[in-house]
Structures are given as C-alpha cells and as structure tokens.
Amino acid sequence: MDWRTKLLNPAPRARQDYQSLVTPVYRGSTVVFSDQNAVTDDWRQAENGYSYGLYGTPTSLELAARIASIEGAKETFIVPGGQAAIALIYLAYCQAGSHALVPFSAYGPNKAMAEGLMRGLHVEVEPYDPLIGADIAALIRSNTSLIWCESPGSVTMEVQDVPAIVAAAHAKGVAVALDNTYAAGVMFDAFAHGVDVSMQALTKYVGGHSDLLLGTVSARDSAAYDKLGPIYQQLGLAVSPDDCSLALRGLQTLAVRLDVLEQSTLKVAKWLSDQPLVGRVLHPAMASCPGHEIWTRDFTGSTSVFSFVFDEHIRAEQVIDFINNLEIFRIGMSWGGVNSLAVVYPDLIRPNQDFAGRIVRLNIGLEAVDDLIADLDQALSKMV
Numbered sequence: 060m061d062w063r064t065k066l067l068n069p070a071p072r073a074r075q076d077y078q079s080l081v082t083p084v085y086r087g088s089t090v091v092f093s094d095q096n097a098v099t100d101d102w103r104q105a106e107n108g109y110s111y112g113l114y115g116t117p118t119s120l121e122l123a124a125r126i127a128s129i130e131g132a133k134e135t136f137i138v139p140g141g142q143a144a145i146a147l148i149y150l151a152y153c154q155a156g157s158h159a160l161v162p163f164s165a166y167g168p169n170k171a172m173a174e175g176l177m178r179g180l181h182v183e184v185e186p187y188d189p190l191i192g193a194d195i196a197a198l199i200r201s202n203t204s205l206i207w208c209e210s211p212g213s214v215t216m217e218v219q220d221v222p223a224i225v226a227a228a229h230a231k232g233v234a235v236a237l238d239n240t241y242a243a244g245v246m247f248d249a250f251a252h253g254v255d256v257s258m259q260a261l262t263k264y265v266g267g268h269s270d271l272l273l274g275t276v277s278a279r280d281s282a283a284y285d286k287l288g289p290i291y292q293q294l295g296l297a298v299s300p301d302d303c304s305l306a307l308r309g310l311q312t313l314a315v316r317l318d319v320l321e322q323s324t325l326k327v328a329k330w331l332s333d334q335p336l337v338g339r340v341l342h343p344a345m346a347s348c349p350g351h352e353i354w355t356r357d358f359t360g361s362t363s364v365f366s367f368v369f370d371e372h373i374r375a376e377q378v379i380d381f382i383n384n385l386e387i388f389r390i391g392m393s394w395g396g397v398n399s400l401a402v403v404y405p406d407l408i409r410p411n412q413d414f415a416g417r418i419v420r421l422n423i424g425l426e427a428v429d430d431l432i433a434d435l436d437q438a439l440s441k442m443v
C-alpha cells in the first residue's frame with residue numbers, strides 16, 4: 060500500500076480490548092457495514108445495531124441507556140438541549156389541526172414554541188392553570204393530542220397534581236408529557252405517576268457544571284418510543300460525544316451534588332422567609348409554595364432552584380439594586396451548576412397575578428451556605 064492510502068486506512072492497529080472504567084468518547088458519522096445487505100438507515104440502533112452517527116454513538120447511547128435505567132423508561136433519546144427535547148415532543152405528538160394544553164407556569168421557550176412554531180403549523184396550544192388538577196378534563200377536546208405538565212413550574216414553582224392530570228388525559232386517550240428538569244429525573248418518578256413522555260434538560264443537574272447543553276426525551280413504553288423515533292430521525296437531533304461524556308461524568312456525582320444542594324437551598328429559603336422585606340418564598344418544600352401538599356405526596360426531595368417575592372412596599376428599582384449588589388451570587392439564567400445565581404423577572408405576570416418586578420429566582424450552588432446568606436443579607440440591608 061502507498062503511504063497515502065495507509066494514512067486513510069482507519070482499521071485499528073492497536074489492541075482493541077482496553078477495558079476502561081469510563082465510557083470512551085466515540086466520534087463518528089459513518090458506520091461501516093460488513094456487506095451491502097447489512098446497510099441500514101435506522102434510528103432503532105439500540106435494538107437493530109448501528110447505522111449512522113446521527114442516531115447515536117456508543118457514547119450517546121450509553122448515556123441514553125443510563126438515563127432510561129434511572130428514570131425507569133423503556134428508552135431515552137439524547138438531544139442537543141432541553142428546548143430540542145420540547146420540540147421533539149411537540150412535533151411527535153401534534154399535527155395540523157391538533158390541540159394541546161400547556162400550563163401557564165411552563166418554561167418560557169416552551170410557551171414561545173407554542174405561540175410561534177406550533178401556531179404556524181396550525182396546532183392550537185392552550186395555556187391552563189397549573190393547579191387545575193382533575194378539572195383539566197373539561198379542557199380536553201376531541202382533537203387534543205398532548206397535555207404538558209411541568210412541576211414545579213418555571214419561576215412561580217406551582218407543584219402540579221400530575222397523577223390527576225394523567226388520569227383525566229388517559230380517560231380520553233390523550234398523552235401526557237412532563238418537563239422533569241427540576242427533579243433531575245430522580246426526585247419525581249414520572250413513569251410511576253403515569254406520564255407517557257418525560258424530558259429533562261441535562262444542561263442543568265446532570266451536566267451540573269454549566270459547561271454543556273443536552274436534553275433527554277424518555278418514553279414510557281413502545282407506543283411512545285415508536286411515536287418519537289421517526290421524528291427524532293427526521294429532525295436530525297445529533298449530539299456531541301464530548302458533551303455526552305461530560306454528562307456521563309456528571310451522573311457519577313449527581314447524588315452527592317443533589318444532596319448538598321437540597322440542604323443548602325432549604326437553609327437559604329428558610330432564612331429568606333424570616334426576612335421582613337420578603338413577602339413569600341416559593342420553594343416546593345415550604346407551605347408558602349402553591350401545591351406544597353402535592354410535593355409532599357409525590358416528590359422524594361427538592362433541588363436548588365426557587366423564587367421569592369419581595370414585600371408589596373418594595374419598588375421594582377429596589378429589587379434591581381438588590382440583584383446588582385449581590386457579590387457571590389452571579390446574575391444569570393439557567394441553573395443546576397456549582398455557582399449560585401440570581402435573576403429578577405421584571406415583566407413576569409401570570410393570569411390574576413402581577414408580580415410588579417418583585418419576583419426573584421435563585422439557584423443555590425455549592426459555595427458555603429453561610430457565605431450565601433451573608434451575601435443576601437448585605438444586599439438586603441442596602442435596600443433600606
């Protein structure tokens with residue numbers, strides 16, 4: 060062989076029996092088949108073997124299998140982010156003429172997709188009260204094809220009665236999807252509570268260090284798997300094996316991080332609830348959070364993100380000063396990493412609720428909790 064040909068011959072020369080403790084990073088688009096008859100283009104790689112890197116590599120499928128095992132799913136798809144997971148679910152379950160329901164506490168970009176892409180595709184997505192429970196039955200129409208739950212909701216943290224919503228939905232043959240990002244896929248057992256499709260942003264707790272973007276879509280059974288798979292293939296939701304490798308590493312420390320985050324977050328939330336300038340703390344483990352009793356019934360723990368509302372006599376500009384005066388808390392979106400974050404939602408309103416720029420969301424990180432409380436204390440004292 061000419062040396063130029065040798066350069067391009069990918070056949071391995073080294074021994075291939077290295078048994079690493081960690082999952083290797085497999086890069087690759089093309090899969091080589093043993094003969095022409097073996098050539099396939101098939102998203103069902105977990106069952107039928109590899110056909111193309113777009114549908115997963117051993118690295119991403121290992122991550123998928125681990126998430127499926129932790130969540131108790133039939134199968135899990137790894138996608139480029141939580142928002143891509145939301146898109147996959149909408150596009151798999153809705154078509155022109157469908158009706159879907161989404162809680163008004165849902166993640167903002169989910170509602171933006173409902174109003175934008177889905178409306179453009181002639182899918183009507185109707186917002187509903189996250190605390191509706193079994194009364195959702197009255198909103199289900201003959202063309203309803205999907206009900207979203209997100210519990211607790213984004214920013215306002217309402218805990219939903221998912222089993223009641225599932226019962227009403229299944230009575231009319233409607234599928235239920237859950238955004239289970241808050242619970243990291245572990246503090247709330249989506250499938251034990253009847254959900255058909257559960258997604259999470261691995262970007263948050265599984266990644267855990269603010270350095271990757273990935274999402275998962277987990278199917279309860281083969282009906283959900285068969286619905287999602289073809290759309291997953293058509294959308295071409297490829298993921299980076301490097302990001303998957305980081306997520307696999309994140310899984311190894313997820314339990315210890317969640318443990319510390321839960322305890323620190325509860326301590327900060329309780330401290331805040333004793334501050335005279337604070338009106339209401341929206342942490343699902345506290346009675347002041349809407350749906351707290353349901354959290355107690357259905358969840359095995361809480362995580363690191365919660366909100367609080369300043370007392371009514373505080374002005375919006377003072378809240379912005381409070382955020383700007385924080386020193387350890389960084390100002391930023393997203394959460395689930397090692398750093399504490401704070402952000403105010405100046406324009407957030409919910410039906411019958413205008414927060415008038417007084418709602419602040421915190422993400423608690425792994426800093427010493429007393430330093431975090433001291434930081435909040437100094438920023439609060441500058442408000443008066």
Ligand SMILES: *Cc1c(COP(=O)(O)O)cnc(C)c1O
Nearest residue numbers: 140141142166240260262272273
């Ligand atoms: C962050 C987030 C998402 C989106 O995840 P990305 O990976 O940032 O696209 C979806 N749902 C919830 C509840 C989130 O907090």
